[in-house]
């Protein structure tokens with residue numbers, strides 16, 4: 001073995017080494033001149049996307065890169081036979097254009113070169129792919145080039161992905177030292193499961209770093225500038241980009257076109273899958289994510305984005321509203337040959353309220369909205385800042401530069417609208433932004449122009465010097481291997497993870513019909529209310545058979561009656577909950593007035609959620625500072641588990657009110673890193689805490705529910721513990737998962753000054769009937785053992801539970 005550092009060299013060897021180094025150096029110099037040949041294969045070369053954007057994007061790539069480090073060949077491919085295919089492709093190539101500042105003769109020359117480098121080929125069989133690869137190799141060899149890499153752009157429907165991927169993987173990979181990049185267009189699945197399946201299949205052919213999933217919104221200039229803007233204006237934004245200063249964020253994409261002509265796609269996807277799950281979510285992430293120190297590091301950007309997904313609060317039905325333009329169902333019947341009676345439930349409009357549970361964004365509403373057949377075409381992101389100003393001076397004297405009276409906002413104007421081009425606008429009363437001077441410039445004043453209701457002169461407004469199509473930007477990023485502008489598998493699955501539960505819950509929702517265009521008026525206007533989003537106008541008459549307009553609570557009086565010899569209050573759910581909340585508040589005020597404290601024990605499960613929300617949002621005189629909250633029962637899971645009753649309480653009540661920490665008394669189900677072990681004496685500990693803090697262990701109010709089997713708290717029929725005896729708190733077994741529970745015992749419940757039993761929903765009808773007739777038989781129906789010894793029992797039942 002030869003080691004140049006340890007052995008003296010023979011003079012002949014020196015000579016040989018010197019020659020070898022010189023050869024290598026010349027090679028290096030040559031390689032520097034030309035870093036290699038790149039073959040770009042556009043699959044679906046005669047399709048719509050290719051015609052509209054991709055060929056132009058490839059031509060732009062050529063214009064940007066020609067004469068630099070690489071040589072190129074462009075292979076348009078499709079299933080069509082060569083002659084016909086070439087004709088179609090040539091049509092797309094005819095309309096290629098150069099930037100307006102390029103001399104026509106130079107443009108013609110480059111276009112000619114590009115055409116000579118482009119060819120069409122039919123790619124149908126495995127053999128066709130092998131031939132393609134051989135042809136590329138032959139060309140590289142013949143022209144004495146080094147192969148740098150191959151790009152395969154899949155502009156084909158997703159059902160074709162797997163076959164093509166298999167062929168590329170088996171016969172079109174370039175040799176060692178050259179890269180492979182495969183580019184996919186959405187849709188990437190229909191929900192989490194299908195996206196996962198597709199990702200797994202593609203993952204069996206390609207490495208993660210080889211795959212580029214396109215979201216063309218990430219190539220829109222104003223969107224692509226969000227992170228660089230945040231980075232370049234760190235100093236000004238550091239203190240502002242958070243919940244203390246941001247009032248709300250709107251991410252909007254309004255379209256005037258409808259879905260006609262592509263209903264077979266649209267019917268399966270709808271607006272949430274088509275636009276919100278991808279374009280608007282990606283933008284949301286760019287606004288909400290923590291800014292990496294180095295925004296030009298793809299890995300750091302992708303990592304931070306993924307972390308931002310983790311902060312998204314789960315969506316539920318109340319987070320979204322959906323609509324459908326009126327002509328949609330007729331179009332669907334026509335295009336899909338559906339029978340006359342067919343009515344689609346596919347939403348063509350959606351507004352969704354998103355919360356990001358991070359220290360930065362907690363409490364800030366992010367509204368995502370998109371729709372077809374609306375009154376204008378415009379896309380923008382608006383970050384609206386809080387404004388504490390109270391202005392005395394008349395508006396005509398306000399100076400946009402300093403006046404705190406004007407709205408303070410940053411708008412990333414994606415395109416169209418009054419402004420009609422991409423722009424970034426910053427209210428003059430915020431700060432003068434810094435943007436890259438070589439590519440962005442201040443917008444000329446256009447008198448009379450207003451942006452989102454404010455004159456353009458209110459803003460520092462910047463636009464790109466040269467407007468570029470999203471695809472040309474993304475093709476350039478693919479070519480340069482800049483992965484931060486694309487959707488990684490983890491990113492894709494995180495997004496579907498977030499959207500799939502909402503999509504499932506909306507599957508049977510009847511969308512609000514809207515006429516479309518200007519006739520829609522304010523029918524789709526939205527309102528943010530607490531954690532919910534709703535239409536601000538009442539539901540008009542539906543034109544498709546929907547659930548019909550249910551009677552409103554105000555149509556009925558609250559019914560007072562007796563049930564099992566105790567007072568019963570019955571009403572429609574909304575009215576019932578507000579009545580119960582008011583009664584609890586009245587008890588609380590009374591207790592605090594007399595004893596300085598209010599001890600409230602609450603049940604878990606789904607029925608009380610609406611009550612918790614009502615208490616949190618509608619009862620501002622509630623003496624929370626003097627209230628102690630106890631749990632009636634708990635599931636033996638960690639307190640952070642979504643199944644934990646304490647979690648429900650935390651999510652729907654505790655996080656919205658100001659209760660001193662030491663007044664919160666979760667059940668100790670998780671001790672010594674195990675759940676509800678007898679030896680850990682959790683039940684005894686809780687009983688001890690109650691005895692120590694609650695006078696006579698007599699709660700001021702205990703809220704119970706009633707199960708369809710007659711259980712209450714976590715006391716189930718035939719329970720060996722908790723139905724009688726001395727124990728105040730017991731461990732029990734539930735027939736439902738999770739089986740192990742901790743519960744207050746009946747004797748303890750019956751010591752309360754007041755017990756309220758909340759029963760809601762049609763499923764409770766049978767047990768309500770049954771329990772109305774039985775005596776006191778807690779072993780069969782634990783609820784029948786609820787009979788406060790000196791306190792009061794009140795039943796709260798909605799009409800469905802009570803009357804069926």
Ligand code: BG6
Pocket residue numbers: 255274275379
């Ligand atoms: C596409 C959607 O991804 O984006 C279309 O499938 C939508 O439904 C389009 O019209 C909007 O993109 P752009 O670039 O026209 O705003």
